[in-house]
Ligand SMILES: Cc1cc2nc3c(=O)[nH]c(=O)nc-3n(C[C@H](O)[C@H](O)[C@H](O)COP(=O)(O)OP(=O)(O)OC[C@H]3O[C@@H](n4cnc5c(N)ncnc54)[C@H](O)[C@@H]3O)c2cc1C
């Protein structure tokens with residue numbers, strides 16, 4: 285059911301990434317997402333960063349429209365939808381790439397007490413693209429990586445994971461698909477949960493648009509266990525809104 | 533006990549995944565079978581790739597959904613390329629749509645190799661020039677079914693729209709043209725308005741209503757068709773529980789399609805309904821499903 289909510293706080297969290305807080309606290313599991321409707325401009329999926337918060341990266345027409353919204357404006361939401369994270373492991377690695385951060389922020393904030401030690405390994409293209417919010421309060425160690433070396437380690441989060449994977453008994457990841465495929469390879473598909481992404485229309489498991497292997501990402505995911513993704517096309521191909529196979 | 537024959541196809545059980553519902557890919561079709569469907573219908577396939585309408589394409593209501601997906605599909609060529617290399621252990625019914633009898637016949641001919649049967653989408657209520665606009669006209673229905681029958685040896689199922697005064701008129705036209713079965717119903721034309729946005733929610737404004745709320749209407753359509761027609765009838769519309777399924781069978785449906793309930797209950801809905809039907813048959817002293825088909829039509 286659609287719910288109209290008012291934006292109570294809007295701020296620029298990083299270059300091309302804005303945070304939107306609304307006046308309704310949702311009962312959610314970290315990893316779940318909502319559909320956001322802007323009348324006349326469309327309806328798109330966004331992960332919940334918190335019970336009343338989404339982080340949006342500007343990439344196209346809809347997200348550019350979101351960027352024009354101010355405090356006091358309305359958005360329409362439905363959800364939360366999908367299967368979220370299940371807290372497993374004690375000494376965990378959290379591997380974020382780019383705008384993959386929101387569900388992982390929610391994980392560390394809301395499930396922090398399930399873990400003994402949390403290491404965040406977060407990669408972005410360059411130094412002004414990190415949407416960290418107040419995640420430092422919920423994790424024990426933060427390692428930032430940049431593609432251009434402008435901050436932290438030069439390289440990818442998966443380079444750091446490959447070196448330090450023996451320290452972690454469980455890994456959580458969200459980010460570009462190629463990065464997540466690499467995380468799965470490093471972990472050999474074991475002891476890892478992945479928040480996947482596919483083109484979503486209905487968000488409720490009826491249209492089939494978000495097919496990934498035998499799964500519907502909106503319903504069976506977006507969070508999957510590594511083992512579930514073993515023989516799927518993750519990291520290989522995706523589908524266009526018309527169902528045709530396309531390169532990543 | 534549950535196996536049936538419908539439209540010349542042999543099914544392990546009477547439940548079929550409905551067209552356009554979680555059926556974009558071969559893997560999803562296999563999933564439906566693995567979780568208990570006896571057969572599947574693919575997304576409706578047309579001549580060209582179509583991305584469908586912009587979101588919102590769906591509205592959730594207390595008793596169902598209104599959708600205006602806009603017939604998204606990869607087009608027959610991409611569909612053929614993907615499906616020709618796939619093997620299935622269960623019947624795959626390919627749904628096709630076109631703007632006239634020539635397009636329907638063309639698609640049936642091109643896709644015969646990858647189809648165990650065809651379902652003709654004569655009934656989509658929200659795509660301009662397609663579906664329902666043909667399906668409301670008995671002469672067009674006759675022409676399309678006839679052309680497809682001439683173009684393929686595979687069984688042909690005509691899917692009927694409920695958006696008409698008397699559904700038996702188009703059912704009879706399909707039967708006369710040689711259809712092996714009819715399926716009914718497709719969605720019912722509907723709209724939803726958001727009172728705060730002060731406008732229709734769907735980008736296409738109107739869409740098609742499905743789910744539990746349409747069940748009594750669908751059941752009536754099946755009941756009327758069963759009285760009027762000799763060919764097989766496949767019941768569709770709001771079937772969510774085993775009791776719904778038994779009602780449709782008793783109204784004369786030989787097989788049933790499940791759509792919206794896959795969203796409401798998950799793929800496990802097939803197993804739930806099959807188990808319920810089987811338990812009912814046992815408890816009520818029937819030895820096969822055939823014994824209850826059309827039982828409510830008598831007297
Ligand atoms: C489960 C899930 C959670 C997401 N969470 C976030 C988030 O927290 N923050 C964020 O900024 N973005 C998130 N996204 C991505 C976000 O939905 C897209 O960036 C947005 O839809 C782009 O719309 P646009 O019109 O601005 O861009 P477009 O020009 O339409 O597209 C730009 C890119 O976004 C992708 N995209 C567009 N529409 C969809 C859609 N309906 N479903 C999936 N991908 C789409 C396209 O594949 C393309 O790569 C999430 C996506 C999914 C599936």
Ligand SMILES: Cc1cc2nc3c(=O)[nH]c(=O)nc-3n(C[C@H](O)[C@H](O)[C@H](O)COP(=O)(O)O)c2cc1C
Pocket residue numbers: 490491550551552553575576597599601603627653656691717718719741742743744746768769770771789790791792793
């Ligand atoms: C999201 C969605 C997409 C659909 N797409 C198609 C389609 O492409 N072709 C078709 O013949 N019917 C389509 N239908 C109609 C269903 O196959 C079915 O006839 C209808 O939904 C009624 O059954 P239900 O109440 O079990 O969903 C669609 C229905 C839904 C909900």
Ligand code: FES
Pocket residue numbers: 483484485486487488489490491492493494495500501502503554
């Ligand atoms: S987005 Fe429609 S099934 Fe997942």
